[in-house]
Amino acid sequence: MEAEIGLIGLGTMGSNLALNIAEKGHDIAVFNRTTSKTGAFFEAAGELRSNIIPCTSLEEFVQAIRPPRPIILMINAGQPVDDQIEALKPLLSHDDIVIDAGNANFRDTMRRNGVLDGTGLNFIGMGVSGGEVGARHGPSIMVGGAEASYKRIEQVLLDISAQYEGQACCAWLGENGAGHFVKTIHNGIEYADMQMIAEIYGIMRDGLGMAPKDTAPVFAGWNEGRLNSYLIEITAAVLDTEDAETGKPIVDIILDRAGQKGTGRWSAIEAQQLGIPATGIEAAVAARSLSALKDEREAAEKAYGSLGEALKRDAALLEDLELALLAGKIAAYAQGFAVMSGASADYNWNLPLPEIARIWRAGCIIRSQFLSTIADAFEGADKETNLLVVPAFVEMMREAQAGLRRVVARAAAAGLPVPALSSALSYFDMYRQGRGTANLIQGQRDYFGAHSFERIDKPGAFHGPWGISAI
Ligand SMILES: NC(=O)C1=CN([C@@H]2O[C@H](COP(=O)(O)OP(=O)(O)OC[C@H]3O[C@@H](n4cnc5c(N)ncnc54)[C@H](OP(=O)(O)O)[C@@H]3O)[C@@H](O)[C@H]2O)C=CC1
Numbered sequence: 001m002e003a004e005i006g007l008i009g010l011g012t013m014g015s016n017l018a019l020n021i022a023e024k025g026h027d028i029a030v031f032n033r034t035t036s037k038t039g040a041f042f043e044a045a046g047e048l049r050s051n052i053i054p055c056t057s058l059e060e061f062v063q064a065i066r067p068p069r070p071i072i073l074m075i076n077a078g079q080p081v082d083d084q085i086e087a088l089k090p091l092l093s094h095d096d097i098v099i100d101a102g103n104a105n106f107r108d109t110m111r112r113n114g115v116l117d118g119t120g121l122n123f124i125g126m127g128v129s130g131g132e133v134g135a136r137h138g139p140s141i142m143v144g145g146a147e148a149s150y151k152r153i154e155q156v157l158l159d160i161s162a163q164y165e166g167q168a169c170c171a172w173l174g175e176n177g178a179g180h181f182v183k184t185i186h187n188g189i190e191y192a193d194m195q196m197i198a199e200i201y202g203i204m205r206d207g208l209g210m211a212p213k214d215t216a217p218v219f220a221g222w223n224e225g226r227l228n229s230y231l232i233e234i235t236a237a238v239l240d241t242e243d244a245e246t247g248k249p250i251v252d253i254i255l256d257r258a259g260q261k262g263t264g265r266w267s268a269i270e271a272q273q274l275g276i277p278a279t280g281i282e283a284a285v286a287a288r289s290l291s292a293l294k295d296e297r298e299a300a301e302k303a304y305g306s307l308g309e310a311l312k313r314d315a316a317l318l319e320d321l322e323l324a325l326l327a328g329k330i331a332a333y334a335q336g337f338a339v340m341s342g343a344s345a346d347y348n349w350n351l352p353l354p355e356i357a358r359i360w361r362a363g364c365i366i367r368s369q370f371l372s373t374i375a376d377a378f379e380g381a382d383k384e385t386n387l388l389v390v391p392a393f394v395e396m397m398r399e400a401q402a403g404l405r406r407v408v409a410r411a412a413a414a415g416l417p418v419p420a421l422s423s424a425l426s427y428f429d430m431y432r433q434g435r436g437t438a439n440l441i442q443g444q445r446d447y448f449g450a451h452s453f454e455r456i457d458k459p460g461a462f463h464g465p466w467g468i469s470a471i
């Protein structure tokens with residue numbers, strides 16, 4: 001048997017993706033650096049074994065794939081990908097395609113594209129989202145690279161991806177690093193979504209004194225409404241789960257220190273590079289970094305005392321919490337899509353924003369019904385359109401912003417931290433303020449640095465009558 005495709009890296013994602021590919025009837029060769037894992041994987045593959053060729057050396061692996069070979073790398077991002085490509089290069093032949101399916105920084109993807117350009121080998125940077133269950137049963141797949149290379153692997157990808165109402169959640173999004181850029185922003189939005197949910201949980205726990213088992217049904221209820229999404233669904237599940245060892249709610253046992261592997265931070269960095277505000281993502285990344293300062297936070301709590309004050313629990317507050325999440329979500333998605341729109345212009349990717357929203361509706365971590373409304377909003381609209389001015393979102397935001405405002409105000413007064421929610425509110429308030437306060441900043445800049453300013457009543461560059469001179 002010769003395999004149609006190969007996959008290197010049988011960790012959480014790779015092993016599940018390989019089983020998914022095999023299950024869809026595509027013969028696949030697999031290889032893992034630690035070869036004992038390959039044997040264990042093959043043993044556990046059951047009846048799918050007939051579609052899998054387990055290989056214990058790279059040479060055997062490459063030989064097992066029918067040329068021209070598509071080879072998926074599902075390994076740790078960064079140096080391991082460079083090393084793996086280098087190890088593969090002498091074994092590959094003209095027209096083979098190396099597909100990096102990990103969470104690569106898109107700048108690395110562009111560099112790798114450049115390095116392989118002209119060697120006869122092709123390179124695809126492919127974002128995959130959905131965690132282990134998604135990888136096994138249908139992830140969302142964001143592809144970047146030469147379209148001709150994508151076309152050669154399209155059928156396999158369409159077969160393994162999630163389906164939303166009969167449409168595959170997989171698309172070619174543009175040349176070069178486009179796929180990994182979109183996956184990075186997906187994760188940035190994921191960070192913002194998760195942080196805002198955590199802030200609402202914090203208000204419930206520390207402001208309202210609710211036990212996890214009382215908060216779970218609230219999230220579960222919201223999941224039946226406009227907030228319906230995978231992240232809200234799993235929030236309810238996490239809050240409702242007990243620790244087997246202690247019998248306590250598992251969320252009370254988990255240390256309050258969040259990990260981060262880089263994609264959220266890259267999203268914030270790229271937004272800053274492009275000069276596009278992504279305050280929700282930035283706040284979420286900063287919040288994870290602050291969460292890591294556990295010892296410092298404990299010391300500061302001793303110095304200042306615990307600030308959290310009881311809030312009065314009433315139905316109106318719970319309704320406001322739901323509205324606050326909705327408003328915060330609209331702001332975060334508006335920012336994420338604005339960053340993609342800016343990058344699309346900067347890198348000449350022509351990113352299909354409605355298509356991106358469509359392929360995020362199933363399979364990925366931020367999947368939600370909300371993305372259908374976003375897809376519709378971008379259909380036929382200018383790429384530069386901010387979601388906040390699209391009629392469907394104006395309507396939602398008009399209703400939800402009051403709840404967000406009340407929640408942020410009450411949380412601030414009670415000393416409960418809501419950095420992502422409050423950044424969403426400030427972004428919204430600044431975005432919809434026709435005359436802002438940057439006139440004063442321009443005055444200050446001109447005062448100290450002769451940077452000049454524009455006037456509201458005539459064109460040109462002007463200096464103020466500050467009465468100062470360096471001479
Ligand atoms: N987990 C998730 O939810 C998601 C992860 N991703 C991304 O997918 C990629 C894989 O993640 P995941 O499966 O979770 O990670 P795991 O830690 O479960 O697996 C990592 C895999 O990479 C291999 N590997 C690590 N270093 C090297 C190296 N230097 N050379 C060759 N192989 C190496 C490991 O081999 P060995 O067994 O020998 O250590 C293992 O097969 C990452 O880029 C991750 O960011 C993307 C979407 C979701």
Ligand SMILES: O=C(CO)[C@H](O)[C@H](O)COP(=O)(O)O
Nearest residue numbers: 129130259260261262263365
């Ligand atoms: O890509 C993913 C989900 O979409 C991965 O789970 C990723 O690891 C999440 O990022 P982080 O580990 O930084 O929270």
